[in-house]
Amino acid sequence: MTSPNFRRFYNAFREIITIVHSTPDIEELMELVVWKIVEILSAKGAIFRLLNLDSDELELSAAYGIGKSYLEKGPRLSHKIITDLCLQDRVILIDDIHNDPRIQYPKEAEAEGIKFIIDVPLTIGNDAVGIMRIYFSKVREFNEDEQSFIIAIAEQCSCALSKARLIESHELKYHQLVLQTEKLSSLGRMAAGIAHEINNPLAGILLYSSNMAKKVAPDSRLKEGLDIITHETVRCRKIIQELLDFSREKEPKKQPFNINEIIDKALAILENEFRLSRIEIKKNLADNIENIMVDSSQIEQVFVNLLINAVQAMPGGGIIWINSSISYQEDLIVVEIKDNGPGIIVSELDKIFEPFFSSKPKGSGLGLSVSYGIIHNHLGRLRVESDGVNGTSFLVELPILHQDN
Numbered sequence: 001m002t003s004p005n006f007r008r009f010y011n012a013f014r015e016i017i018t019i020v021h022s023t024p025d026i027e028e029l030m031e032l033v034v035w036k037i038v039e040i041l042s043a044k045g046a047i048f049r050l051l052n053l054d055s056d057e058l059e060l061s062a063a064y065g066i067g068k069s070y071l072e073k074g075p076r077l078s079h080k081i082i083t084d085l086c087l088q089d090r091v092i093l094i095d096d097i098h099n100d101p102r103i104q105y106p107k108e109a110e111a112e113g114i115k116f117i118i119d120v121p122l123t124i125g126n127d128a129v130g131i132m133r134i135y136f137s138k139v140r141e142f143n144e145d146e147q148s149f150i151i152a153i154a155e156q157c158s159c160a161l162s163k164a165r166l167i168e169s170h171e172l173k174y175h176q177l178v179l180q181t182e183k184l185s186s187l188g189r190m191a192a193g194i195a196h197e198i199n200n201p202l203a204g205i206l207l208y209s210s211n212m213a214k215k216v217a218p219d220s221r222l223k224e225g226l227d228i229i230t231h232e233t234v235r236c237r238k239i240i241q242e243l244l245d246f247s248r249e250k251e252p253k254k255q256p257f258n259i260n261e262i263i264d265k266a267l268a269i270l271e272n273e274f275r276l277s278r279i280e281i282k283k284n285l286a287d288n289i290e291n292i293m294v295d296s297s298q299i300e301q302v303f304v305n306l307l308i309n310a311v312q313a314m315p316g317g318g319i320i321w322i323n324s325s326i327s328y329q330e331d332l333i334v335v336e337i338k339d340n341g342p343g344i345i346v347s348e349l350d351k352i353f354e355p356f357f358s359s360k361p362k363g364s365g366l367g368l369s370v371s372y373g374i375i376h377n378h379l380g381r382l383r384v385e386s387d388g389v390n391g392t393s394f395l396v397e398l399p400i401l402h403q404d405n
């Protein structure tokens with residue numbers, strides 16, 4: 001025969017589990033749970049206080065059965081108290097609210113009709129995430145079974161909390177990605193407009209300055225000035241050309257190609273560069289790689305851009321690892337270009353793909369935005385990983401698309 005208590009707990013537990021898994025909204029969930037706990041334990045009230053991860057302070061997340069004026073006043077448990085509580089991993093019974101250091105406002109508690117309190121820790125893994133506090137209007141016994149029951153409920157709440165936080169952080173990441181893509185495409189359109197406008201006057205400046213330079217005495221000051229004008233104008237034209245390449249979003253001319261061959265070509269182009277800058281290349285290419293549909297010259301440009309950036313990040317020399325691999329799970333070919341340079345600080349990671357963002361005195365800031373556009377047009381992804389200390393890793397992910405699609 002099962003004890004009546006067991007049956008009561010079992011039913012209550014099932015009800016709470018249903019609530020916990022019914023909503024991804026943390027606040028709604030906590031509200032439902034405190035209400036249910038009060039009902040099951042015939043308590044006076046219950047609250048949840050969760051640790052705010054940003055401020056490291058406990059915040060009231062849900063309350064039931066307790067007056068607002070008392071809740072506003074306290075109790076404000078310190079982080080230390082809840083961490084200690086969580087480390088003990090058990091419930092704490094407070095039957096003398098006047099003399100327990102955990103109760104910061106005993107008079108107010110008394111006025112509220114509170115005689116007995118139970119604190120239950122909420123943990124995710126080894127981290128304290130909050131506390132569930134249950135209030136009673138008279139002191140009562142709590143046997144082991146009842147305490148285990150309350151802990152089991154707290155565990156379910158912690159699980160739901162961790163799930164909800166995970167969903168929230170995924171949504172945030174997805175949102176940032178959408179924003180980034182939108183920002184890049186509108187910047188691209190703006191850049192295209194400016195590039196078109198500037199291209200013609202530049203051609204005029206170049207024509208007149210080089211014609212004039214031919215007509216003045218070769219060793220005059222004027223000649224020197226005109227040469228500088230010509231030289232700088234050529235530089236502007238180069239930047240504009242890159243910008244046009246980026247913004248024109250040239251439709252890739254795709255043909256079946258072996259990515260490893262494209263990597264080898266890019267490495268060959270930069271061979272001298274590597275030698276001069278004392279860069280060691282460590283190559284590890286997947287040997288079973290199949291041909292995929294790509295515009296080989298565009299992809300080569302991407303690899304060259306990423307490799308040049310890595311070289312430039314290591315003026316005193318260093319190592320570049322270049323790997324290709326296949327992700328069968330996602331049907332992708334992944335090329336990683338990694339260096340052991342200074343890395344990119346986290347706050348700059350979302351800026352580097354913007355056109356014109358450059359930390360170099362003579363950088364155009366277009367290499368990565370052009371590369372991003374190219375990979376995007378191949379339905380792939382260009383990602384960066386860096387913690388600002390241990391080098392930088394760029395990942396080019398290309399879908400395995402066959403000729404027929």
Ligand SMILES: Nc1ncnc2c1ncn2[C@@H]1O[C@H](COP(=O)(O)OP(=O)(O)O)[C@@H](O)[C@H]1O
Pocket residue numbers: 305309310313339341342343344352353357358359360362363364365366367368369392
């Ligand atoms: N491998 C790398 N290591 C450190 N920083 C990098 C690396 N690759 C790119 N960056 C950062 O991203 C910026 C933008 O790169 P890019 O668009 O190629 O423009 P540019 O090379 O002209 O500066 C660089 O100025 C640099 O700050």
Ligand SMILES: [Mg+2]
Pocket residue numbers: 305308309366367368
């Ligand atoms: Mg660059």
